[in-house]
Amino acid sequence: MFSKVLVANRGEIACRVIRCLKEMGISSVAVYSEADSRALHVRLADVAALLGPAEPASSYLDAEKIIAAARDTGAEAIHPGYGFLSENAGFAEACQKAGLTFIGPPASAIRALGRKTAARRLMMQAGVPVIPGMERPSSDLGLLTREAARIGYPVLVKATAGGGGKGMRVVATESDLAEAAKTAEAEAKAAFNDGGIYLEKYLDRPRHVEIQVLCDRHGNAVHLLERECSIQRRHQKIVEESPSLALTPELREEMGRAAVAAARSAGYENAGTVEFLVDRNGGFYFLEVNTRLQVEHPVTEMVTGVDLVRRQVEIAAGLPLNLRQEDVRGRGHAIECRICGEDPENSFYPCPGTVLFVHEPTGPFIRNDSGIFSGATVPVEYDPLLGKLIVWAEDRAGAIARMRRALSDYAVLGITTIIPFLSDVLASEPFARGELHTGFIEEHFSGWKPAPPGTDVTALAAYAADELFGGPVKPSPGAGYSEAFASPWRTLGGFRL
């Protein structure tokens, strides 16, 4: 096993990985940009190395600097988290050349699956159903126009290196194709340093269901059931759950088998996720493979009881996966809400700034994977994900009730978050009925407004109370060990019992 591991990420996922390393008795190295010198992940780690300026290209995307930091600090392996360099085959290779273990799949598998067009070809060969679309990327507008006409509008512009909805646009008519292609390409180039785009048929109201897999280098491969991730805005997930109401035991087994076959066909190793779209008749189509740990991995951890990050580290260290398919059993129901620093009233625009105060919910079966704290700066340069709130309960209705309670206990002051929006989604009838699809937010929540202030006397009373009774906090009388309290332990002097 490794004795020291560098975590090449920031925010909640860096904290998540560092906490796991501590539990495994492994020393942790954080890396950070100038914008993150006060960040939580830096303070949790055993060692921290400054990478450079806030811009991702000069910090968290700078492979050379990260590898140099690993060498300087004596780390033996690098955990990339998600985003940034996590799905960059060149980085995985560079780690290997530098004598470092990349905690993730081999570069060849990232290459085979990470390029979405190549992955589609691979899946077609393996007999996994795919969505109609282009087989090779192109930014030639003439070709894109012809392909869009062949596939039929509406089409989806996607980035070959994409993930998390970056570089993705729905195009309804030919006249919008040029601008969409240009912005998608620029966004993809900025986010992944790869501007390759392609077109795919846009399916109407499908569900997004994904299968978690774990594979070791000794030929063992299992799937860890599904995650339903249909609640999305801007093609980015905001609520995830497991199990999915759309899967019968038979469909679950079929999709699980397909996911394991897909991973095996690419020589996959470590944790990965095979994403599918499930149509209204239970047909499923391969979407893409995420060759990394997913943001929503805690949902799987809660229902299976498997620590995915720990498994990632063990697999990377060469240990055999001592987990058979029949050992994987889902228990109860888990839901995750992404706490994003965005304004749900204003098209989910990001809201960078300073977090003045945070209060996170606690209680039974509640998990906070968070990177923020009272006094945290949320920089303009990075993703607006502040943290994740995950709950578990014996059944779905219990999980919804628990999540609603937990959200109502959450307080983030200083920046706008989507918490009130999430509360309304969880409280809605269609969500309770489980009628989920990727257009759920547009269908039920476009033009969403929070409850009008006039109905909320509490908020106004709180404002007035704070104004009228500000100032220092009064010490409460009778506090156990205060100087004023005459305890016999303090007044009697030395004695022996």
Add this chain to the structure above:
Amino acid sequence: MDFSLATRGEEIAFSAETTGPDEFSATLGGKDYHIRVSRITEFELCLFLSCGGKTSVKRVFVAPGNAGKWVAARGDCRFIRDLSTERARQGRKKGLSEGPKPITPPMPAVVVRVSVSVGDEVEPGDPVIVVSAMKMETTLTASFKGRVERINAAVGDKVAPGDILVDIAAVE
């Protein structure tokens, strides 16, 4: 003490009268309330809200912001603006309210692309400038027919709401 507040597009005025070392009364939403305040920390208060003989406990969080306060109650976090401070400051503000929809970013952002040049004619809906915040690109478009007079921002500039990035003069 008189309060003149605004939140979520609604203006609310009320007065609160201190009735004890930790108590006040106020008429809110047409009802008379008597409120006892227990301050827990700098950011946390516990309110005992009495109305019509019934008392309920409210755990709330409050933090001071720029001309107002952030308030969280039962998961609903919002910024409540103080209109009296805001009115006193007016005149120094940048031209957010001048003319029809200026080209200004909706959030702090970085300019990634300028799609027009000085002298260009633009139609409503034409892309003018593209900004990026937290990796999301947003295209700012012209809201009226006009001619580009001046470009006030360059690629890589950090810009904020209220900054007018491109001056467009209306053309009939």
